Amino acid sequence: MRKWRLAAYGRFMAAAFAANVKSVIEYRVNFLVQTFGMMLNNAAFAAFWAVLIGRTGAVGGYGFQDVMFVWGLVSTAFGLAHILAGNVRQLGRIIMEGSLDVYLLQPKDALLNVLLSKTDVGAWGDLLYGFVVLGLLPGLSLERLALFCALAVPAAVIFASAFAMAESLAFFMGNSQGIAGALSEFLLSFSLYPEGVFGKGLRWVLYSLVPSGFVAFVPLRVFRSMDWPLVPALWGVAIVYAVLARAFFGLGLKRYESGNRMDTRV
Numbered sequence: 001m002r003k004w005r006l007a008a009y010g011r012f013m014a015a016a017f018a019a020n021v022k023s024v025i026e027y028r029v030n031f032l033v034q035t036f037g038m039m040l041n042n043a044a045f046a047a048f049w050a051v052l053i054g055r056t057g058a059v060g061g062y063g064f065q066d067v068m069f070v071w072g073l074v075s076t077a078f079g080l081a082h083i084l085a086g087n088v089r090q091l092g093r094i095i096m097e098g099s100l101d102v103y104l105l106q107p108k109d110a111l112l113n114v115l116l117s118k119t120d121v122g123a124w125g126d127l128l129y130g131f132v133v134l135g136l137l138p139g140l141s142l143e144r145l146a147l148f149c150a151l152a153v154p155a156a157v158i159f160a161s162a163f164a165m166a167e168s169l170a171f172f173m174g175n176s177q178g179i180a181g182a183l184s185e186f187l188l189s190f191s192l193y194p195e196g197v198f199g200k201g202l203r204w205v206l207y208s209l210v211p212s213g214f215v216a217f218v219p220l221r222v223f224r225s226m227d228w229p230l231v232p233a234l235w236g237v238a239i240v241y242a243v244l245a246r247a248f249f250g251l252g253l254k255r256y257e258s259g260n261r262m263d264t265r266v
Contacts, residue, residue, distance in 0.1 A: 045192075046071060046133070060194025067194070068133050069223060070216045073148065074191045076130025077155035077215060082123035085115035085160045091167035092180050100256060111249045115164065143226070150231050151219040154238035158211050161238070161245035162187050168245070171252025183210070191216040211241065 046068060053064045062070070081088065094100055094114060103114045134140065134148050166183040169176040190198070190212040198206060207213035214237050222230045 060196030060198075062194035062196070065137055066220060066224075068137060070194075070220055071192060072130040072133030072137075073152055073155060073219055073223075074130075074188070074216055075126045075133070076148075076152045078159055078188065079123040079126030079128075079130070080152060080156035081159040081163070082120035083127060084119070084156070085164075086118035086120040086123070087115050088160050088163045088167065089184065090118070091115070091164060092170035092177055095168070095170040095252075095256065096175055096177075109246075110253065111164065111246055115160065144223075147223060147226065147228065147231070150228075151222060151234065154234045155215045155219060157238035158215055158241050159187070161241035162211055164245040165248050168249045168252045171249075171255050186210050187212060187215070211237075214238075214241075 050064060053059060053067065059067070087094070091114060094103075100110065100114065103110050103117070106113050130148075130152065134145065163184050166180040167176075169180055173179070187210050190206055190210055195203070195206075195213070195217040203213070206217070214234060218230070218234060221227070222234070
Protein backbone atom coordinates (compact mmCIF):
# COMPACT_ATOMS: atom_id res chain seq x y z
CA MET A 1 0.00 0.00 0.00
CA ARG A 2 2.82 2.44 0.87
CA LYS A 3 4.56 1.77 -2.46
CA TRP A 4 1.29 2.35 -4.29
CA ARG A 5 0.78 5.70 -2.51
CA LEU A 6 4.32 6.81 -3.31
CA ALA A 7 3.83 5.86 -6.97
CA ALA A 8 0.51 7.72 -7.03
CA TYR A 9 2.08 10.88 -5.60
CA GLY A 10 4.94 10.54 -8.06
CA ARG A 11 2.47 10.48 -10.94
CA PHE A 12 0.60 13.41 -9.41
CA MET A 13 3.79 15.47 -9.15
CA ALA A 14 4.74 14.63 -12.73
CA ALA A 15 1.26 15.56 -13.99
CA ALA A 16 1.27 18.85 -12.06
CA PHE A 17 4.71 19.73 -13.40
CA ALA A 18 3.68 18.92 -16.99
CA ALA A 19 0.53 21.05 -16.68
CA ASN A 20 2.49 23.97 -15.24
CA VAL A 21 5.10 23.77 -18.00
CA LYS A 22 2.37 23.80 -20.66
CA SER A 23 0.82 26.89 -19.10
CA VAL A 24 4.21 28.62 -19.10
CA ILE A 25 5.27 27.89 -22.67
CA GLU A 26 1.87 28.98 -23.95
CA TYR A 27 3.24 32.52 -23.62
CA ARG A 28 6.72 31.95 -25.02
CA VAL A 29 7.79 35.59 -25.30
CA ASN A 30 6.92 36.32 -21.68
CA PHE A 31 8.68 33.12 -20.60
CA LEU A 32 11.87 33.99 -22.49
CA VAL A 33 11.89 37.61 -21.31
CA GLN A 34 11.49 36.66 -17.65
CA THR A 35 13.99 33.81 -17.90
CA PHE A 36 16.77 35.86 -19.47
CA GLY A 37 15.91 38.85 -17.31
CA MET A 38 16.49 36.78 -14.18
CA MET A 39 19.77 35.45 -15.59
CA LEU A 40 20.98 38.99 -16.32
CA ASN A 41 20.00 40.08 -12.81
CA ASN A 42 22.09 37.27 -11.33
CA ALA A 43 24.98 38.07 -13.66
CA ALA A 44 25.10 41.61 -12.27
CA PHE A 45 25.85 40.19 -8.81
CA ALA A 46 28.57 38.00 -10.28
CA ALA A 47 30.20 41.10 -11.74
CA PHE A 48 30.03 42.80 -8.33
CA TRP A 49 31.81 39.90 -6.62
CA ALA A 50 34.42 39.74 -9.38
CA VAL A 51 35.32 43.40 -8.78
CA LEU A 52 35.21 43.09 -4.98
CA ILE A 53 37.41 39.99 -4.74
CA GLY A 54 39.71 41.33 -7.45
CA ARG A 55 40.45 44.34 -5.26
CA THR A 56 40.36 42.88 -1.75
CA GLY A 57 41.23 39.22 -2.21
CA ALA A 58 39.32 36.36 -0.57
CA VAL A 59 36.26 37.33 1.46
CA GLY A 60 35.42 35.22 4.50
CA GLY A 61 37.65 32.45 3.18
CA TYR A 62 35.91 32.36 -0.20
CA GLY A 63 37.71 33.01 -3.47
CA PHE A 64 35.86 34.07 -6.60
CA GLN A 65 35.32 30.47 -7.76
CA ASP A 66 33.85 29.58 -4.36
CA VAL A 67 31.47 32.53 -4.48
CA MET A 68 30.40 31.66 -8.01
CA PHE A 69 29.76 28.03 -7.11
CA VAL A 70 27.59 29.08 -4.17
CA TRP A 71 25.71 31.57 -6.32
CA GLY A 72 25.23 28.94 -9.01
CA LEU A 73 24.05 26.23 -6.65
CA VAL A 74 21.75 28.50 -4.65
CA SER A 75 20.32 29.94 -7.86
CA THR A 76 19.59 26.50 -9.32
CA ALA A 77 18.14 25.17 -6.06
CA PHE A 78 16.00 28.28 -5.54
CA GLY A 79 14.79 28.07 -9.13
CA LEU A 80 14.00 24.37 -8.89
CA ALA A 81 12.03 24.91 -5.67
CA HIS A 82 9.90 27.62 -7.29
CA ILE A 83 9.43 25.76 -10.56
CA LEU A 84 8.05 22.70 -8.80
CA ALA A 85 6.43 24.43 -5.81
CA GLY A 86 5.52 27.78 -7.31
CA ASN A 87 2.86 28.53 -4.70
CA VAL A 88 5.21 28.23 -1.74
CA ARG A 89 5.66 31.99 -1.30
CA GLN A 90 1.88 32.50 -1.64
CA LEU A 91 0.92 29.90 0.95
CA GLY A 92 0.47 32.42 3.75
CA ARG A 93 -1.86 34.57 1.66
CA ILE A 94 -3.87 31.52 0.61
CA ILE A 95 -4.29 30.51 4.26
CA MET A 96 -5.13 34.02 5.42
CA GLU A 97 -7.79 34.55 2.73
CA GLY A 98 -9.44 31.20 3.41
CA SER A 99 -8.60 30.00 -0.10
CA LEU A 100 -7.17 26.75 1.19
CA ASP A 101 -10.66 25.25 0.95
CA VAL A 102 -10.11 24.75 -2.78
CA TYR A 103 -7.20 22.41 -2.11
CA LEU A 104 -8.80 20.61 0.83
CA LEU A 105 -11.54 19.42 -1.52
CA GLN A 106 -8.99 17.47 -3.54
CA PRO A 107 -8.10 13.84 -2.66
CA LYS A 108 -4.35 14.55 -2.56
CA ASP A 109 -2.30 15.85 0.35
CA ALA A 110 -3.32 19.47 0.90
CA LEU A 111 0.18 20.90 1.33
CA LEU A 112 1.58 19.08 -1.69
CA ASN A 113 -1.48 20.02 -3.71
CA VAL A 114 -1.27 23.74 -3.00
CA LEU A 115 2.50 23.94 -3.52
CA LEU A 116 2.49 22.09 -6.84
CA SER A 117 -0.50 23.87 -8.32
CA LYS A 118 1.58 26.75 -9.69
CA THR A 119 5.00 27.40 -11.19
CA ASP A 120 7.10 30.57 -11.14
CA VAL A 121 8.08 31.61 -14.67
CA GLY A 122 11.08 33.69 -13.59
CA ALA A 123 12.47 30.73 -11.64
CA TRP A 124 13.54 29.07 -14.88
CA GLY A 125 16.15 31.80 -15.25
CA ASP A 126 17.49 31.00 -11.78
CA LEU A 127 17.61 27.30 -12.60
CA LEU A 128 19.52 27.78 -15.84
CA TYR A 129 21.85 30.42 -14.42
CA GLY A 130 23.37 27.93 -12.01
CA PHE A 131 24.29 25.57 -14.82
CA VAL A 132 25.77 28.45 -16.85
CA VAL A 133 27.95 29.38 -13.88
CA LEU A 134 29.02 25.77 -13.42
CA GLY A 135 29.96 25.58 -17.09
CA LEU A 136 32.18 28.65 -16.73
CA LEU A 137 34.06 27.32 -13.72
CA PRO A 138 37.35 25.54 -14.47
CA GLY A 139 37.57 21.75 -14.32
CA LEU A 140 34.04 20.95 -15.47
CA SER A 141 33.45 17.21 -15.88
CA LEU A 142 30.54 14.80 -15.89
CA GLU A 143 31.28 13.88 -12.29
CA ARG A 144 31.21 17.52 -11.19
CA LEU A 145 27.97 18.08 -13.10
CA ALA A 146 26.42 15.01 -11.45
CA LEU A 147 27.57 16.18 -8.01
CA PHE A 148 26.17 19.65 -8.66
CA CYS A 149 22.77 18.15 -9.48
CA ALA A 150 22.94 15.81 -6.47
CA LEU A 151 23.54 18.83 -4.22
CA ALA A 152 20.97 21.09 -5.86
CA VAL A 153 18.00 18.77 -5.32
CA PRO A 154 18.18 18.52 -1.50
CA ALA A 155 18.94 22.25 -1.35
CA ALA A 156 15.73 22.88 -3.33
CA VAL A 157 13.76 20.68 -0.91
CA ILE A 158 15.20 22.61 2.04
CA PHE A 159 14.31 25.93 0.39
CA ALA A 160 10.72 24.83 -0.28
CA SER A 161 10.32 23.31 3.20
CA ALA A 162 11.72 26.36 5.02
CA PHE A 163 9.57 28.74 2.96
CA ALA A 164 6.49 26.57 3.59
CA MET A 165 7.10 26.61 7.36
CA ALA A 166 7.53 30.38 7.34
CA GLU A 167 4.33 30.84 5.35
CA SER A 168 2.44 28.40 7.61
CA LEU A 169 2.81 30.92 10.44
CA ALA A 170 -0.37 32.42 8.95
CA PHE A 171 -2.32 29.65 10.69
CA PHE A 172 -1.22 31.02 14.05
CA MET A 173 -0.67 34.72 13.42
CA GLY A 174 -3.17 35.67 10.75
CA ASN A 175 -1.37 38.19 8.58
CA SER A 176 2.19 36.91 8.95
CA GLN A 177 3.44 38.03 5.53
CA GLY A 178 5.95 40.41 7.08
CA ILE A 179 7.72 37.88 9.28
CA ALA A 180 7.39 35.08 6.71
CA GLY A 181 8.92 37.32 4.05
CA ALA A 182 11.74 38.31 6.39
CA LEU A 183 12.56 34.68 7.27
CA SER A 184 12.56 33.74 3.60
CA GLU A 185 14.82 36.64 2.68
CA PHE A 186 17.18 35.80 5.55
CA LEU A 187 17.53 32.26 4.23
CA LEU A 188 18.24 33.40 0.69
CA SER A 189 20.51 36.29 1.63
CA PHE A 190 22.60 34.39 4.19
CA SER A 191 23.09 31.57 1.68
CA LEU A 192 24.73 33.93 -0.81
CA TYR A 193 27.49 35.23 1.46
CA PRO A 194 30.66 33.46 2.64
CA GLU A 195 30.22 31.52 5.86
CA GLY A 196 33.31 33.19 7.33
CA VAL A 197 31.65 36.62 7.47
CA PHE A 198 29.22 35.39 10.12
CA GLY A 199 30.21 35.23 13.76
CA LYS A 200 30.27 31.94 15.65
CA GLY A 201 27.26 32.96 17.69
CA LEU A 202 25.16 33.26 14.55
CA ARG A 203 26.29 30.09 12.83
CA TRP A 204 24.05 27.77 14.88
CA VAL A 205 21.09 29.70 13.46
CA LEU A 206 22.38 29.07 9.93
CA TYR A 207 22.19 25.33 10.55
CA SER A 208 18.75 25.30 12.16
CA LEU A 209 16.15 28.07 11.93
CA VAL A 210 17.65 29.57 8.77
CA PRO A 211 19.29 26.51 7.16
CA SER A 212 21.72 28.35 4.89
CA GLY A 213 24.47 26.00 6.07
CA PHE A 214 22.81 23.02 4.41
CA VAL A 215 21.88 25.00 1.29
CA ALA A 216 25.27 26.57 0.57
CA PHE A 217 28.09 26.12 3.09
CA VAL A 218 28.14 22.32 3.40
CA PRO A 219 27.54 21.78 -0.35
CA LEU A 220 30.55 23.98 -1.11
CA ARG A 221 32.77 21.88 1.14
CA VAL A 222 31.43 18.71 -0.48
CA PHE A 223 32.04 20.07 -3.98
CA ARG A 224 35.54 21.30 -3.14
CA SER A 225 36.64 17.82 -2.04
CA MET A 226 34.27 15.82 -4.28
CA ASP A 227 33.10 14.12 -1.09
CA TRP A 228 30.25 11.94 -2.41
CA PRO A 229 29.71 10.07 0.91
CA LEU A 230 28.35 13.30 2.46
CA VAL A 231 25.65 13.68 -0.20
CA PRO A 232 23.24 11.15 1.40
CA ALA A 233 23.57 13.08 4.66
CA LEU A 234 22.36 16.25 2.92
CA TRP A 235 19.45 14.31 1.42
CA GLY A 236 18.65 13.12 4.94
CA VAL A 237 18.65 16.70 6.23
CA ALA A 238 16.34 17.69 3.36
CA ILE A 239 13.91 14.91 4.31
CA VAL A 240 13.94 16.08 7.92
CA TYR A 241 13.03 19.63 6.89
CA ALA A 242 10.30 18.33 4.57
CA VAL A 243 8.81 16.24 7.38
CA LEU A 244 8.96 19.23 9.75
CA ALA A 245 7.25 21.44 7.16
CA ARG A 246 4.49 18.85 6.68
CA ALA A 247 4.03 18.46 10.46
CA PHE A 248 3.95 22.22 11.07
CA PHE A 249 1.40 22.68 8.26
CA GLY A 250 -0.70 19.85 9.69
CA LEU A 251 -0.61 21.41 13.14
CA GLY A 252 -1.73 24.72 11.71
CA LEU A 253 -4.45 23.09 9.65
CA LYS A 254 -6.24 22.15 12.87
CA ARG A 255 -6.64 25.89 13.53
CA TYR A 256 -7.70 26.76 10.00
CA GLU A 257 -10.94 28.68 9.56
CA SER A 258 -12.67 28.02 6.27
CA GLY A 259 -13.27 30.88 3.91
CA ASN A 260 -16.48 29.17 2.72
CA ARG A 261 -15.17 29.10 -0.82
CA MET A 262 -17.58 27.31 -3.13
CA ASP A 263 -15.24 27.08 -6.13
CA THR A 264 -13.09 24.05 -6.84
CA ARG A 265 -10.18 23.04 -9.03
CA VAL A 266 -10.67 20.60 -11.87
